[in-house]
Amino acid sequence: MPPSIISETVKNQAVKLNAASDVVMIRQAVRALAVEIGMNLVDQTKIITAASELARNAVIHGGGGDATLEIVRDAANRLGLRLSFEDRGPGIADIQRAMTDGYTTGTGLGLGLGGARRLSSEFHIQSAPEQGTKVTILKWKG
Amino acid sequence: MPSKLASLIEQHESELLDEWLEHQKRALGSAAQRISDGQMRTASQRLLGALRMTLQAHGPEAAAKDPALLQVLDAVSHERVAQGFSPSETAVFVFSLKEALYDRLQKEFGNDAAAFSKETWDVTRLLDNMGLYTFETYQKSRDDIIRRQQQELLELSTPVMELWDGILALPLIGTLDSGRTQIVMQNLLDAVVAKNADLAIIDITGVPTVDTLVAQHLLKTVSAARLMGTDCIISGIRPQIAQTIIHLGVELQGVVTKASLSGAFAYALEHRKMSIVKNSGIAT
Ligand SMILES: Nc1ncnc2c1ncn2[C@@H]1O[C@H](COP(=O)(O)OP(=O)(O)OP(=O)(O)O)[C@@H](O)[C@H]1O
């Protein structure tokens, strides 16, 4: 699926990701934006959960980073949330393997990346060893 | 060279103390009511004494690093946090001494410009460092209090209740981070033993987000209970949570899940081959 054409960023918010408590902040911030554009409860819960996974990955595996939360609009006037999580950590050598359900180098379930992809409308990951990691997800309303 | 500042303090210690107290009261305004005059005087006297001794022993350069002096500042910060003073009100304690010392220096060295500017500079630098230190300690004390309160809140908010003979309920509210899971698990296992329970209902109606970490913690809790011979039911799985869990790919294998606490309770009773029947109306 080609990435959607976004015609406008309606709102843009930056959040620092340094500690586990910032993951809680991210969830609250994403919830507020989802409510603002009138997303239904199921989609709200999905995007909040995906954000929680990616924010925690940036904190735990990436050693901290930055999140950008945006309300976006496409040419057809559809609203959505675009969230990106960027860190300058060790990066991921084998992205495909990292995306595999159950694969973890830590103590987790290894479901965060795959889960975040399934919970979003669009998912994009960019990472290389020593180059950090950037994951961007998008979810349209309705 | 003996510190001029030290001898100045020594010669005028009691006047300085009174002047400093005046400055403090003026700067604090109505906030001064939070402590008694006696408390304020004792703290001030202690600091002034410590400052004099430090200056005599180490001179103005090294004074701000003297452990004996810092100890007094620590004590004051802790006290002010506990008394509900704000950070700037706490800093006033130190900075107002600067004003009192300026007045004194003016009187002593007012006609010796070189000496006056040198001593003023020393006082400024020393008291600025002491003020900063007090401010940092205040912040640390407050962080400690917040951490302790969080800890207390954790324990408060994870009660285990006995719904029925041997059936426990654990309503979870908020986020289930690692620290919280530890406490939840401990409380549950303690209650399992105390009540000789064979069924526990973990209700997550009050948990807004179930991500992989929360799921993992829930599974851990269930496994620990199971090892002690207690089966768990997870209730409060709202439709949006159910869908999210499926997309995440989390498998709650072998765990009975229910949408509501009442559904879980009905299931538990059924499991026990018990049922609740409507009284037919005969007075007992
Ligand atoms: N931001 C990142 N920087 C470096 N490595 C990462 C990053 N995000 C993920 N990874 C790697 O990919 C693996 C899989 O990530 P995923 O989120 O799927 O699982 P997990 O974080 O290990 O466990 P969980 O199920 O709790 O999320 C991680 O174990 C880690 O090795």
Ligand SMILES: [Mg+2]
């Ligand atoms: Mg993860």
